[in-house]
Amino acid sequence: MSRPKLSDRASRHDAAYLRAKKENYAARAIYKLEEIDQRFHLLRPGVRVLDLGCWPGSWMQYAAKKVGDDGLVVGIDLRPVTVALPPQVQHFVADVWTWSPALLGADVRFDLVVSDMAPHTSGDKHTDQYKSEALAERALEIARQALRPGGHLVAKVFQGGQFPELIKQWRAAFQETKPYHAKNTRTTSSEQYLVGRGLRAAAQLPAAPATAT
Template identity: 65%
Template sequence: MARKRTKLGDRSARHDSAYRRAKQEGFAARAVYKLEELDRRFHLLAPRRRVLDLGCWPGSWMQYAAGRVGDEGLVVGLDLRPVELALPPWCEAFVADVDELDPQSLVDRFGPFDVVLSDMAPKTIGDATTDRLRSEALFERALDIATMVLRPGGHFAGKVFQGGGFGGLIERMRLTFSQSKPFHTKGTRAGSAEHYLVGQGRRAG
């Protein structure tokens, strides 16, 4: 594996109310409430939809998506670390590096996807500029994958640390999707540069 990733909010010592709520409700991580907020705001998930979750470990986004798409849908998760949760039969999690992934192989195996989600974040080193550049590179890779695997009209939501390239990413989203918007979830830590860019209605062609 060429690169390690960590989730900005997944800290084992951070047992706040959202963490406790997630554990009580059977979710693997508090990050599930960020996806829930994105879904309620942008209506990303629905029964029978086919979902690709990039950076899926430890599995809370897969758990939430599985409940929303139901047993006639599909949730495929990819991460450098294996997901060790018991997931419904319509979910599959794979160990994979997005930099080495052939997106067409996913389409060949599963068909086009309706939704691509990315909660990927780089392993931070404490230098804000470097961390944000690495985050933007991961986001661009997620967007590349989404462009290749989404059906026309499909949706994408990806995490990125806001930096100097943020405006360019938004512009690229606008070229790829009929509607695009940055969104800062309530579950994000105060003062964090973390944003989600959401694209709805992938343009044909």
């Protein structure tokens, strides 16, 4: 993998990055989840949260504070999370393409699934958007297996040619669907968050068995 250009690296050290460092969060992405939560009121004490693509851990840090000791936060990522987290947080190294919520137990259901997953960028805009939309579709599939009826899903996507189809799938699964552009997103980015609220009971899927890697 090639190293980022110095200009790209420097551009990431913006006000949100510096604030995250000061407040001991693992990444500036914390403020995107905070903004989405304040807008849509997704997190509260006692909630169970599944975080897909949880590395480096800032979304789990935020969610843990909001759900408190009686809540649960489970994170999944290809890379291990090393940031210190409270006891109500669990995280596992796994590939979302082969991982299944069934591994957590047949009776485990979540109130909220969040996904900040992004593909390894290739530099080709259309390829990256295609891969991002595929990850968002996978997040929806997992959410339909993992959520309780009435649960919610937030998933990042780089908007491309399949975006209208994703909106259609979200609307079929949830009572309310909103695309949301976070303020902390760079103005040149096609990044959106799809927010689905109120999973329809008919949209639930049985948790599929995990696939061997």
